[in-house]
Amino acid sequence: MNAPARAAPAIAPDVQALRPEVRDALAALLLSLADDEFVLGFADSEWTGIAPLLEEDVAMSSLAQDELGHARAFYGLLADVVGEDPDVLAYDRQPDDYRHCRLLDHPRGDWAFTMARRYLYDTADAVRLEALAASIYAPLAALVTKVRREETYHLLHVDAWLRRLAETPGEPRDRLLAALGALASDATSVFTPLPGETALVAAGILPEPMAELRGRWLRALAVTFAQLDLPMPPSASDPGGRKGHSDAFRWLWGEFTSVRRLDPQAVW
């Protein structure tokens, strides 16, 4: 099910050799990947201890840990590009400087909302990662190959939950429909075009433009949603889909930066 990633023709990870506009665009790409996984990981961790089933408590805690691990690795690659400490990148920014997609700006909501959002994000992320596995930037392609294998378990999990909710009439399906309605306008925000994206595509670091990936994701989503008789989100993409974050995110930011702000020297 996870086709082996094409072996990327490696380029030396000497980021100093990249043209400045390509390097800046690479940094924007890595920041978007890291921030997406970081914010999602913290949002998932909100379920630890209060998930509707013990099994799901374990699952959501594992998912959260996976996403934070991916975020740490992406911040690590970003640190190599911009020459900054990964913890500084992760924790020492103001809420408006984060570049996660707006899909992840919503509060966790109820269980159906969490699963609906995760389904939209995980399937979109899978399309994005499949493309990045062929990046000529070797450190990114290698990491993405690893991350995709772990994400396979996430996809199985959310797919099972989407079907369970969609196929159970009454409250489960009603709650799922309400969630998809609330998320619809932000559904494609994973594929918000990146600053400097043209240079990144030309350099082969981002193998395809975000608009192309968005189209591929929507076509795959349409097949599943037709089977389950679920309404498709609008296909348009807001160019500001990674900016202007919500109050819900400001609250989450306050939570996940609280230890860092209390004691910047704290170590595990």
Add this chain to the structure above:
Amino acid sequence: MNPSARPSELGRRETHTTAKPDADGRLGRQQTHDESTVLEMLRDVHDPEIPTVSLVELGIVHRVEVGPDRIAVELLPTFTGCPALEVMRADVEARLSGLAQTVDVRFTTAVPWTSDRISGIGRAQLRSAGFAPPDPEVFEVGATVACPYCGSGRTRMENAFGPTLCRSIWYCTACRQPFEQFKSV
């Protein structure tokens, strides 16, 4: 396949000698070490969360380089978010400390760790601790695994997510025993 026998990853063999002072402080018996003796030492370093299995047998040790003043070890994370990575790194560093002026242990994601890196010995070590080892060749989520207690294939996955990121929870309907699998990834 034993990961320690992957010559392509272990690079050039170099042998260096550490002079060990004896009880009187004189330089006496000479101890020679190279990549294979370093790997042999790392067989004593165990997974912090499954202490019956060594990091070498799990295929976590990717590369060992022995130079005149420096030993460099590259490790592969089983799961990117594994919270035990720093413990493993420190354990490897402690095991090799004193062998060279500098012991540099780091994790890399340049190649992905996959479950087929676990050696035959590692699989046996996992089974003896009550864990079903992952399928050696195929990465296929949802594949049936043999019960580590009775060997039956009449098992089912109860939860893809278990007490640690690398373990899933299973149930054997033959011997009615719950067990864990080291996940295929």
